[in-house]
Amino acid sequence: MADALLSAVANTILDNINSLWLQECGINGGLKTELERLHSTLTTIQAVLMDAEEKQWKSEAIKNWLKKLKDTAYDLDDILDDFATNTQRGSQVSTLISLPKQLLFRSKIAHKLKDIREKLDAIAGERSKFHLREGM
Incomplete structure (x- = not known):
C-alpha cells in the first residue's frame, strides 16, 4: 500500500516537470x-514500477530498491516545489536587484537536479x- 504512494509521487513529479509553470519560466540551458x-529517467522507472511493487513482497532487494527510489523521488519533489515557490515569488518581485539572485538560484537548482x-x-x-517487466 505504501509503495502505491510511490507511483502517485512519480506521476506528480512527471506532471510538475511537464507543467505549464516550468514552460512559462523561460527555462533554458542546463536547467531545461x-x-x-x-523526465526520461522517471518514465523509464515508471514503466517497471508496478511490477516492482508486486514483487517487493517476495524480494528484500526489490523492497530496498523501492525505498531508495522513494527517498530520491521525495527529494526531487522538494526541489521542484522549492523551484516553483521561488519562481512565483521572483515573478512578483521582478527588479534588477533580484535578477542576479534569480540566476544564482536557478544555477543551484540545476546542480541539485543534476x-x-x-x-x-x-x-x-x-x-x-x-x-522487472514493463507496463504490467
Missing part, C-alpha cells in the same frame, strides 16, 4: 536539459538486476 533528462538525476539514473540502472 536536466528536466528533460529527469545530482538527483544521477541518483535516479543509478537506481534505474539497478532495475535490470531484478528482471
